[in-house]
Amino acid sequence: MHDKREEELGQIRIERPFYEHKQLREDFQYEKPKRPNAAREWKENLRIKKVFIGFFPILDWLGKYNWKKDLFYDIISGITVAIMHIPQGMAYAMLGNVAPVVGIYMAFFPVLIYLFFGTSRHNSLGTFSVACLMTGKAVIQHSDPAYFDSSGNSSDTEPTGYSPIQVATAVTFVVAIVHFIMFVLRLGIVSALLSETLVSGFTTGAAIQVLVSQIKDLLGLSIPRFKGYFVNVYTLVAVFEEIGNVNVAALIISFVTITISALNNDYLKPIIAKRSPFPFPMELVAVVVGTLVSKYCNLSEQYGVNVVGYIAVGLPSPAPPPFALLSDVIVDGITIAIVSYTITLSMALIFAQKLDYEVDANQEAFAMSLSNFFGSFFSCMPVCTSLSRSLIQQVVGGVTQLASVVSCLLLLVVLLWIGPFFEQLPKAVLASVIVVALKGMLRQVLEFWKFWKLSKMDAVVWMGTFLTVAFVSIDIGLLCGICLSLASIFILSFRPYTCLLGQVKDTDFYLDVKRYKSAKEIDGIKIFHYSGGINFATKTIFKDDLIRLVGINPQKEVVYRAKLAKYLEMAEETKPPTKTLNKLERVQNKVNTDLRCLVLDFSSVSYIDPSGVTMLKSTIESFTKLDIPVYIASCKEPVYEMLTKCDPEYCSKAGFRSFPSVHDAVHYSTELFRSSSKSSITTVRL
Structure with a gap:
């Protein structure tokens, strides 16, 4: 029966008269679509209920929340993510050249705002290595050098200029403004400028930047912090010049931490994942053990190991960012805003597609704008979604952003009482945590061969972005990547x-x-x-x-036919010259x-x-x-x-x-x- 049906379908014929386009329009009543009435559309969008739910997505999913079924999973997810926030927050705050406690602030204040205004139910907002590194570049560039000594630690010299946290909050405020402009102008589509190829090359190059920036803490070296372009090159040169002054204790701490963490990720974590949905918090264990060993072995005084130092207790007092500095950090702010928004929206879309719910790109820009705006008044760097934390939040069973509430409550306990415990934590431990977390990003180097096989043009975009980010500068690298992507589109349009x-x-x-x-x-x-x-x-x-x-070629064809007519006329003569007959034959071949x-x-x-x-x-x-x-x-x-x-x-x-x-x-x-x-x-x- 099935074969017979297929045979019948294969023999179907459609008979109709053939049309010219004008006749088609007349016969089938063509009418050009009318433009939508802007006033009516605006009025429709201004309905109170629609606006209220649109600006507060929490009202949409909270009304459908299954408290008996979903709350347990959100609590477990929140606890797991909070445990990840502590070591990651402190480590990535170092990338931003600010106090480690700032990383905890970023996992508390902005996250509470995103809870109400974000449309993604699984994004874990807070610190992210690339965004923090880009902020750290601005901090070094614009803060008073007196805040740092040659090793990058806090200096005893009385500073007179901007402090690192002031620069960081100024950048955060600019990022908030850029995100708000994107929301007002409906520029969520701007993330389309960052193709998969560009993002891969950019994040891989940024991973190299992060890795090089941590070498001094891994080896316990005291080298100056460099500004401007080619920072990685200058840093590597300085490391080789100081290689004879490696702190053996810091090197041992780094080696042990990296080795155990890597073995955990490659061997222990897969085994635990088969038996338990909850990942083993190796990073937190490394931080706690490192702190205890440093404290009771007095590593700072006896072996000269650099430690985190003073950690403030309690919540920071609200303070506005230095508005006079905004014009100086506007380029950094725009770059960070585009990168953080693209990463956040990409993760949101992945989870929305996987779990069958919708994400509003422009509302995400609004949510990030408010989160960064609020964070800029509470000592926060620009926030971004973390790939690893978001994935854990979803895999563990998190259903909604209520998991963030649980996470924030646990972090509040850390801020109010537990923070000073980590004052003796060696910086080598945090640097090791960062390096181990970079493994996935560094392995993206292999993607270059995939792009090379698929498209040589994409491979050029990847390599150009990677090299510029890794060795010149992150913001220049992003600009270079966008220019190469647009150039590739332009070139491909010339190859129809x-x-x-x-x-x-x-x-x-x-x-x-x-x-x-x-x-x-x-x-x-x-x-x-x-x-x-x-x-x-x-x-x-x-x-x-x-x-x-x-x-x-019509122009040449006209000439050939004119010549042919001329030679044919000459050929009609009695006994035409051989030369004329040869020309006639040649022209006939061309016509x-x-x-x-x-x-x-x-x-x-x-x-x-x-x-x-x-x-x-x-x-x-x-x-x-x-x-x-x-x-x-x-x-x-x-x-x-x-x-x-x-x-x-x-x-x-x-x-x-x-x-x-x-x-x-x-x-x-x-x-x-x-x-x-x-x-x-x-x-x-x-």
Whole structure:
């Protein structure tokens, strides 16, 4: 029965008259779509309920929350994420060149704001290595050097300029402003500028930046902090110059911490994952054990190991960022805003697709704007979604952002009472935690070969972004990556796919004759397929490819035919010279008499501008002078409207003959050939 049904489907035929585009519009009542009424749409969007739920997504999912079923999983998820926040927050705060406790602040204040305004139910906001490193660059650039000694620790010299946390909060405030502008202007689509290739190269290069920045703490070296471009290069040179002064105790601590953490990630964690949904908190264990060993062995005084130092107890007092500094950090703020928003939105979309709920890109920008704005008054750096924490929050069973409430409550206990416990924590332990966390990002180097195999252009974008980020600067690297991505799009637009189409026998399929052996060209008809836009920049490419594939240059063909007529007239003489006969033969070989009709398949033409229309008109007229009619097929409505709009008078005289499909154009041409063979004057009814 099934085979019979397939046989019947294979024999279905659709019979209809062939149409020209004008006739199609008349017969099927074409009407140009009206633009939406902006006032009515705005009024619709301003409905109180819609606005309230739109600005406070928590009201949407909280009303559907299953307190008996979901609360337990959110509590477990919140506890797990809070345990991850402590070591990661302290470690990544070091990347920002601010006090370790700032990382805990970032996991508390902004997260509470995101709870109410964010649309993702699984994003774990807080510290992220790339965002913190980019902020740290601005901190070093604009804070008073007196706040740091040569080793990067707090200095005893009385500073007079901006403190590191003031610079960090100024950057956070700028990031909040940029996110708010993105929300107002509905620029959530700006994240599309950061392709998968660019993000991979950027994050891999940033991982190299992070790794190099931690070498001094891993080895216990005292080297200056560098500003500007090529910081990694200068840092590596300084490390090699000071390599003889390595602190052996710090090196041992780093080696032990990295080794145990790596073994845990590669061997112990998979085993535990099979038996328990809760990951083993190796990072927290390393931090606690490192603190205890440092405290009771007095590593700081006896062996000169750098430790975290003073940690403030309680919550920070609200204070506005230094507004006079905003203009100086605006470039850093814009760069961090784009990167943090892209990473946050990408993670939100991944979880939304996986768990079947919706995420609003513009509302995410608004949520991040408020989170950073609030955080800038409470000693926070710009926040970003962490890939690892978000994944853990979802895998452990977290259902909604109520898990963040549980996490914040536990972190509040740390801020109020437990914080001073970590004052003797060696910086080498935190540096080791960062390095182990970079493994996944560093392994992205292997993705270069994947991009190389898929597209050489993507590989160039990846490598250019990676090298610039890793060795020049993060912000310059991001700009370089965006420019390379846009350049690749621009270059690819100059390489449109063009081919000649042939018909598959007894079907209305028209396929590339070079790719499909069953597709054969129709005698006397050339079907030229063009994929891309036809504009002022690509019009020459369109014309050159058309002439190359069709095999006729109308300008030269006119000259050849004129010469042929001249030599034929001379050949009619009695006994024409041999020289004339030779010229006649050569010109006859150049003249193309096989082509009787040219069909332009516009099914993949996305856009045409006035320059393209002018070129097309000129091309059609040049072929028409050779008695070769040119028909346009499968033209999109916006393209057809542009053709008729640019030259209405020409179109009214049937200048652009357009058909809704290639088959219609071919059918019309063959009927025309058949009729013209019977009579010199024939009317073909559409």
